[in-house]
Amino acid sequence: MARQNAVKRQEYAEKSKAAYSSGNGAKAKVYNSSKPPNEIDLHGLKVREALDITRERLARFIRNKETNLIIIVGRGNNSVNGIAKIKPAVIELVKEYRIKATPNKPNQGCIFVEPLPSNQGFDFSWIDGFFRGIFQKLFSTIFGPWQ
Incomplete structure (x- = not known):
């Protein structure tokens, strides 16, 4: 079992290196992660x-009915002027799903x-994000990239 894990780890390291070399940092990061599954x-x-x-x-997360997920977004310390870009974007994205998201935890x-707690009833907050996404795609198609 240890040998199989070592082989798999080496395989992922090679895939990560190839992805990084081809300019796909996101894919490289996925292959190079040793984080817990949540x-x-x-x-x-x-x-x-x-x-x-x-x-x-x-x-x-939703499909597998998982109990929790931690999304590590960073504080923005390495962003231009120290202003986080990923964190606010992910917070906006999460609003499109029927889940509870607590920033800074x-x-x-x-x-x-x-x-969401089962007694919370229906949550329609995703509708705003859904229509915002459609508007952004439509705007980008007509006028160019969304700023």
Whole structure:
């Protein structure tokens, strides 16, 4: 079993290196992660890459009825002027899903995600994000990239 894990680790390291060399930092990071299964680390990614990875992971979180997920977004210390870009973008994305997200838990660079309590009734907050996304795509198609 240890040998199989070592082979798999080497295989992932090679895939990570190849992805990084081809300019795909997001894919490289996925192969090079040793985080627990309920964590994703978005440090060092571009916002679009971070959002793509988060969408995929949130879909799996919901589909598998997981109890919690920690999204590590960082504090923005390495961003231009120290202003976080990934964290606010991920917080906006999470609003599109029927889940509870608590920023700054377990620490300032994280977002803690959990299912909504069953007694909370219907949550229609995702509608705003859904229509905002459609508007942004439509705007981008007509006028160019969304700023």
